[in-house]
Amino acid sequence: MAGFFAMSRTLGASACGLLLWVAAMPLEAQTPTLTITLTGQSMIRGDIREHAPEAVPFIKSLLKDSDVKFTNFEATVVDERKGQKYTDGRFLSPPQALEALQAFGFNLLAVSNNHSFDMKTPGIINTLEQTERLGIPHAGLGRTLQDAAAPAYLKTPKGTVALISMASGLIREGAAATPTNPGVNELRVMNGQPNAEDTSRILRSIREARAQADMVIVYEHNHVFDKAFRTIMIEELPERMVPPEWLKKWTHDEIDAGADIVVMHGAPLIHGVEIYKGKPIFYDLGNFIFQAPPRDILLDGPLNWESVVAYVEFQGRKLQSIRFQPIAQNKIGQGNPDIQNEFNPNLFLRTRGLPKPVDGEQAHYILQRLVELSRPFGTAIEVNGSTATVRLTEGK
Numbered sequence: 001m002a003g004f005f006a007m008s009r010t011l012g013a014s015a016c017g018l019l020l021w022v023a024a025m026p027l028e029a030q031t032p033t034l035t036i037t038l039t040g041q042s043m044i045r046g047d048i049r050e051h052a053p054e055a056v057p058f059i060k061s062l063l064k065d066s067d068v069k070f071t072n073f074e075a076t077v078v079d080e081r082k083g084q085k086y087t088d089g090r091f092l093s094p095p096q097a098l099e100a101l102q103a104f105g106f107n108l109l110a111v112s113n114n115h116s117f118d119m120k121t122p123g124i125i126n127t128l129e130q131t132e133r134l135g136i137p138h139a140g141l142g143r144t145l146q147d148a149a150a151p152a153y154l155k156t157p158k159g160t161v162a163l164i165s166m167a168s169g170l171i172r173e174g175a176a177a178t179p180t181n182p183g184v185n186e187l188r189v190m191n192g193q194p195n196a197e198d199t200s201r202i203l204r205s206i207r208e209a210r211a212q213a214d215m216v217i218v219y220e221h222n223h224v225f226d227k228a229f230r231t232i233m234i235e236e237l238p239e240r241m242v243p244p245e246w247l248k249k250w251t252h253d254e255i256d257a258g259a260d261i262v263v264m265h266g267a268p269l270i271h272g273v274e275i276y277k278g279k280p281i282f283y284d285l286g287n288f289i290f291q292a293p294p295r296d297i298l299l300d301g302p303l304n305w306e307s308v309v310a311y312v313e314f315q316g317r318k319l320q321s322i323r324f325q326p327i328a329q330n331k332i333g334q335g336n337p338d339i340q341n342e343f344n345p346n347l348f349l350r351t352r353g354l355p356k357p358v359d360g361e362q363a364h365y366i367l368q369r370l371v372e373l374s375r376p377f378g379t380a381i382e383v384n385g386s387t388a389t390v391r392l393t394e395g396k
Contacts, residue, residue, distance in 0.1 A: 031316040032158040037066040038310040039288035041265040043074040046350040047096035055354040062309050063105045067156045072110040072265050076123035077130050089119035090343050095130045102134050108154050110165040112140025112184045113221040117175030124182045140165030140185050148177035148185035149201050151209035159214030164205045169223030189224040192246045203257040210258030218259040222266035233298045240267050243283040255279045268304045272373035290329045290353035293342035305329045306366050322390040326366035327355045359386035
């Protein structure tokens, strides 16, 4: 009997030790939560810190303390030290604009869009030189097609994040990268069908990134809709508010290849959100910084000046949450616009289009639009005052 009690005490002690060890395991092995802030495009025309310092706290507050802070640099860099002038192109920004984005907290940039070539090849080289000088991981432009298509990698304490970036539509002749020339990673689309060579290259980059990184973000700047982009914008057609059918299929292909997040801009408007195989697709996040010329009728509709910032959380590769903050940009800058040259980045242009969080009726209107645009994808978004949250379900 004494031996039985001795054995029981031994087994009991062992069991207690085992239970303590098992209880401790999840705490030690738990994957950290990666936080990601995704904004609309940044059409920034100067150093906001200098021209509108009062806006800086709002911008920083919108980015939160996330591990990843992403935007698209919707411009090209002009370098006056090389004898270049602002009259050499359209949407031109000084190097200080990129410095401002970095100072706000952005640490991952897409640089592929229809304005990347606004100063032709010298502008592309400038943008690459300045992002490299600042050490900002960037994707979508390169000195060769191989470079433009390559993933960029951001190392964070919680894992490595990869970015693949491309542009479709309104890419001018000479803007696309080739095996020997600098340019944009272009996805050509003809008659609603993405080019096979381009899709093969891009999906290969996604698979490469999947093997190298803990999180893969894919960005696309799209202007290929079912009708001409200029037509749908000027005539304010419904097509400007929704992604075309080819794009829905293509984004699914990207996720099937290994993307964890697909995020897009193009039409400067909010589009819906889809959850496909547990991965979010943001079909268009509209504008974040919107310093567009005041006479550009394509960009002056009321809805162009309202958007959302998305806050996404992943644990490992499992989506945990998506929350939205509605924002609006100011249409009126300081001073007067330049009526002789609407692209001249004077004080008016450099102080308009700055984001602020909104609440009340305006917030409700923006978020309800997002709710309605997401509903066709089976995405349920709950509005809670001045913010909104995606209702995630298993299997979605």
